[in-house]
Amino acid sequence: xxxxxxxxxxxxxxxxxxxxxxxxxxxxxxxxxxxxxxxxxxxxxxxxxxxxxxxxxxxxxxxxxxxxxxxxxxxxxxxxxxxxxxxxxxxxxxxxxxxxxxxxxxxxxxxxxxxxxxxx
Amino acid sequence: xxxxxxxxxxxxxxxxxxxxxxxxxxxxxxxxxxxxxxxxxxxxxxxxxxxxxxxxxxxxxxxxxxxxxxxxxxxxxxxxxxxxxxxxxxxxxxxxxxxxxxxxxxxxxxxxxxxxxxxx
DNA sequence: TGAACACATGAACAGATATTCATATATTAA
DNA sequence: TTAATATATGAATATCTGTTCATGTGTTCA
Numbered sequence: 188x189x190x191x192x193x194x195x196x197x198x199x200x201x202x203x204x205x206x207x208x209x210x211x212x213x214x215x216x217x218x219x220x221x222x223x224x225x226x227x228x229x230x231x232x233x234x235x236x237x238x239x240x241x242x243x244x245x246x247x248x249x250x251x252x253x254x255x256x257x258x259x260x261x262x263x264x265x266x267x268x269x270x271x272x273x274x275x276x277x278x279x280x281x282x283x284x285x286x287x288x289x290x291x292x293x294x295x296x297x298x299x300x301x302x303x304x305x306x307x
Numbered sequence: 308x309x310x311x312x313x314x315x316x317x318x319x320x321x322x323x324x325x326x327x328x329x330x331x332x333x334x335x336x337x338x339x340x341x342x343x344x345x346x347x348x349x350x351x352x353x354x355x356x357x358x359x360x361x362x363x364x365x366x367x368x369x370x371x372x373x374x375x376x377x378x379x380x381x382x383x384x385x386x387x388x389x390x391x392x393x394x395x396x397x398x399x400x401x402x403x404x405x406x407x408x409x410x411x412x413x414x415x416x417x418x419x420x421x422x423x424x425x426x427x
Numbered sequence: 428t429g430a431a432c433a434c435a436t437g438a439a440c441a442g443a444t445a446t447t448c449a450t451a452t453a454t455t456a457a
Numbered sequence: 458t459t460a461a462t463a464t465a466t467g468a469a470t471a472t473c474t475g476t477t478c479a480t481g482t483g484t485t486c487a
Contacts, residue, residue, distance in 0.1 A: 201367055201403065201463090206374050209363045213374075219359065221424050222417065223352040230347030231475075235339050243329045247321055248434060254326050261476055263435055273427035282433040282484050283321065292419045297342065299412045299419070304341050307393035321433090351445075368464060381446055383465055402454050402463040428487100435482075443474075452465070457458100 228272045229296070233257065233265050238293060241275060245287040348392045349416070353377065353385050358413060361395060365407040 213219075228234060236255050240246055246254075252262045266286055269275040276289035333339075348354060356375050360366055366374075372382045386406055389395040396409035 201369050205364055205366065206370050209360050209366070210374055212363055213356075213359060218421070218424075219355050220352050222420055223350055223355045225420050225424055226346050226355075227350030230343055230350040232340050232343040233475080235343045235346075236333075239333060239339065240329050243332055244325055246325065246329070249321050249432095250326050254330055258477070259434070260436085260478080263433095264475075267435080273423070279434095279484095284434060290423060292423045296416055296419045299416045300342055300345050301338070303393070303410060303412045304338075304345055353445080369462095378447070379464070380448080380466085383463095384445075387465080399454095399464095404464060430485100430487085432485080433483090436480085438478090438480105440477085441475090444472080445470100446472100447470085448468090450466085450468105453463085455460100455462080457460080 225272065228268060228274065229300075231265070233261065234269060237262065237265060237269065238274065238288070238297075241286060241288045242294065245285050247283045247285050249283075251286070345392065348388060348394065349420075351385070353381065354389060357382065357385060357389065358394065358408070358417075361406060361408045362414065365405050367403045367405050369403075371406070 233255070237251060240251055240254055248259060248262055248266065251266075252259045255262065266275065266277075269286075270277070274288070274290050274293060275286050277284050277286045279285075353375070357371060360371055360374055368379060368382055368386065371386075372379045375382065386395065386397075389406075390397070394408070394410050394413060395406050397404050397406045399405075
């Protein structure tokens with residue numbers, strides 16, 4: 188996706204000293220990648236809505252689908268994304284699968300995000 | 308994108324009482340949408356990397372491009388996204404445009420996100 | 428056992444998005 | 458003014474993503 192041979196700025200770096208120092212202190216690429224992947228999960232209204240329902244109560248797939256007025260399949264697909272991100276866990280009881288939150292940071296992150304929205 | 312007439316679950320709601328109560332306490336749709344839009348900004352490695360450079364120092368577009376080994380145009384496009392999200396601000400000095408952070412929550416949000424990654 | 432049901436999942440498709448490329452704008456300096 | 462340079466931006470394109478549709482899996486119950 189990224190062309191490493193693409194032309195950069197026409198000239199040399201403008202502030203070489205700053206660039207060098209900042210580069211020195213950048214976190215590892217893998218960490219930045221993982222962080223982006225993590226936040227990508229929150230970048231979808233359906234998943235945000237699912238998480239907000241689970242803030243209130245453990246719930247089964249069918250209930251979530253009804254509540255959000257979406258198909259069972261769509262919800263199931265998104266629950267898989269949330270599950271892969273370790274944000275929700277589930278327990279089975281007969282045919283019914285109950286999902287619930289599996290993270291303590293989500294609410295805090297949402298609150299911070301909401302603060303930003305309020306202020307901007 | 309969403310078909311409101313799509314078939315839902317085959318049967319009626321399973322736990323009608325819970326669904327009704329949770330629906331009652333859901334935040335407004337607009338708020339959930341805005342939250343998703345906000346987190347979408349963090350869901351890209353390039354933007355995450357830009358923000359991490361700006362955690363350290365105010366920097367001009369050309370320097371960021373060199374530092375991240377990407378084209379000036381790509382960085383400029385992404386800076387516009389960050390600007391629209393009210394996450395960065397800028398000041399002009401001659402031809403050079405210096406970008407810097409314009410939000411207090413970002414670092415806290417990133418730290419929470421990083422905590423999640425560490426624990427999972 | 429077989430029908431009904433809750434949920435999962437793969438394929439397909441439509442819409443969104445990130446980068447590139449070409450070019451425009453604005454400022455500086457000769 | 459003209460050339461050079463820093464940045465911005467519109468269009469095109471390739472890739473990614475979310476939903477639907479069809480179907481598969483596993484459980485319950487008659």
